[in-house]
Amino acid sequence: MITLFSFFAELTFWQEFESRFNFIAVDYLIYTYEVINNINESYPLPLLISGMLLLAIGITYTFYKLNIFKNSFNSNITFSRRLLISSILISSAVLFSLFVKNSWAESGNNRYANELSKAGIYSFFAAFKNNELNYTDFYKLINDKEAFALVKEELTETGTIFSKGLSIRREITNTNQTYKPNVIMITVESLSADFLEHYGNNQNLTPNLDTLANHSVFFSNMYATGTRTVRGMEALTLSIPPTPGSSIVRRMDNEHLFTVGHVFKQQGYTNTFFYGGDGYFDNMNHFFGNNGYNIVDRGRKLLNETYDGTRTLIKDNDVTFENAWGICDEDIFNVVIKDADKKYKENKLFNNFIMTTSNHRPYTFPNHKIDLPVGTREAAVRYTDYAIGNFINKIKTKPWFKNTVIIIVADHCASSAGKNEIDISKYQIPCMILNLPNTAKMNISKMTSQIDLFPTLWSLLGWKYTSSFYGKNVLDESYKPRVVLGTYQKLVYMKGDSLVILSPQKKVDTYLYNKTKNEQIKTSFPVTLTNQAIANYQTAFEIFKNGSLKQ
Structure with missing residues (x-):
């Protein structure tokens, strides 16, 4: 449900701002009253949420029928191997957040292409981290x-x-x-x-x-x-x-x-x-x-x-x-x-x-x-x-x-x-x-x-x-x-x-x-x-x- 919500939220955010999640999305989390009411007045929320809920149920049921949950929970993989796999995944996420800059995607002159080459959720947290830029650190200087x-x-x-x-x-x-x-x-x-x-x-x-x-x-x-x-x-x-x-x-x-x-x-x-x-x-x-x-x-x-x-x-x-x-x-x-x-x-x-x-x-x-x-x-x-x-x-x-x-x-x-x-x-x-x-x-x-x-x-x-x-x-x-x-x-x-x-x-x-x-x-x-x-x-x-x- 969280994955589906972020997916559809990003589509509507793009429709409004023609961008992946950016510092505007971070800012708007602070002003919940205005933003939630604005969203409620602009979009048919009951229908959208109901649709996402039905999709989530459908995907969950499909996974169930394919025995994906059964195979996962009944797996005989040892605890140490699970710990190793989890550590690799978590470490990768931490390393990305510390060293991979969202701005690396901005390599071209076409802003649409630059934005599309980013990942929405990653863009959100990158914006949260870099809401203000220090000019002297990041920009060309003269005396x-x-x-x-x-x-x-x-x-x-x-x-x-x-x-x-x-x-x-x-x-x-x-x-x-x-x-x-x-x-x-x-x-x-x-x-x-x-x-x-x-x-x-x-x-x-x-x-x-x-x-x-x-x-x-x-x-x-x-x-x-x-x-x-x-x-x-x-x-x-x-x-x-x-x-x-x-x-x-x-x-x-x-x-x-x-x-x-x-x-x-x-x-x-x-x-x-x-x-x-x-x-x-x-x-x-x-x-x-x-x-x-x-x-x-x-x-x-x-x-x-x-x-x-x-x-x-x-x-x-x-x-x-x-x-x-x-x-x-x-x-x-x-x-x-x-x-x-x-x-x-x-x-x-x-x-x-x-x-x-x-x-x-x-x-x-x-x-x-x-x-x-x-x-x-x-x-x-x-x-x-x-x-x-x-x-x-x-x-x-x-x-x-x-x-x-x-x-x-x-x-x-x-x-x-x-x-x-x-x-x-x-x-x-x-x-x-x-x-x-x-x-x-x-x-x-x-x-x-x-x-x-x-x-x-x-x-x-x-x-x-x-x-x-x-x-x-x-x-x-x-x-x-x-x-x-x-x-x-x-x-x-x-x-x-x-x-x-x-x-x-x-x-x-x-x-x-x-x-x-x-x-x-x-x-x-x-x-x-x-x-x-x-x-x-x-x-x-x-x-x-x-x-x-x-x-």
Whole structure:
């Protein structure tokens, strides 16, 4: 029964993540409430379990009829020989776990082939063992001084004054007029760029978002840094490349960091993180609550929980629809509106980070909202678009709307697997800034990263601030298009069409990327480019580990 369960579980895991069991499967064991309910709502568990039970009984009966059990239990093999055979089998398993690395299977450029060459259960325990990777142990290194010098050179823009030493901390000056509007950022779950008509979709899934994009500062060529929500949160709060292993949101010693929220707090804002589910999941409450944000979520009170900010639980009377992942998008937006009304009456500037949940399996949402049936990804995207359009229409009547900027950005794409080891097209996301004061609509077609969002916004608002961010103002004349992205092991730096992939065992691969054909052609680059890639990740890992990312 255990063997059959793991077999079918791996099939459904592949369907969702296009991968053998990996660190996501390990992580999800911790959050049993959300995951079990999500599985129960997504799959016919009674039928699946009954089917596995019948299969197990059938196999057991077949073994019985073939006398396999009888031959085994009536065997005359001596105890010493049984002990020898058992010792060999157990020793083999121990030796494999100690010395055979799961990454040995990753020898090709096709990620599907690499994943298929692994064993599912072995992959699970390998992921459990290696949930975090030490950059300095597993990746190509250059001299620290050279690494920081390269990053500083790349981050230099108009009005930048760097601190001395192995640091990227700097003062950003600005000669433009200063504005301080409220900021509401809607981070949309799994919103791939190719769901929007702007990127060629003809299913009419996002009529509201497509209309809004036409009247916004639209980042039409932006890329997410990773493939999970916590990676998007990391990029949008820390503006840092995705270092190997789990997101910093989920790591130890991630309190009091130099975040986007810290800059807003310095400017007199109140920061709030809104989440329709339980923020205990993926360590979100701990991260936001100890990095300058108040928390509003649909969770449970935990004993001895402590945050620098406050935590408010969403009440039952604020909920019209809820599934395993949390309340529907309309409900969380209504909670945000109530909070904004309150902040406005108290004359408080607010910066809100909203994380949506409706565009997540099992793709369920309130009935009679859209003309697509519940239960598919396309329907969930359409509902999320409807909820955002409804939210914008509601807040237009509010007295605080005139002085409020709305950001709509995805956390990551709906899927990341493709024909290449790293499929760049599966990282492209939409991003737009609405209602920006004294700024005409524009389409920023230059290649940009999630980490560039807030440095660009603050430049448009005329802010002067201290920065420890890897993001840049993409409108500055010194900006040269580049993105940072990856998986929990593969680290990617792309500048123009030049692609560098860093992997464990200090491996460096270089390609030319043809976006039109979505092709990667193996080639060689000057060491200056590969060193630039190494410098970004090496320094990002270093400033987190040595504590200089702290405030």
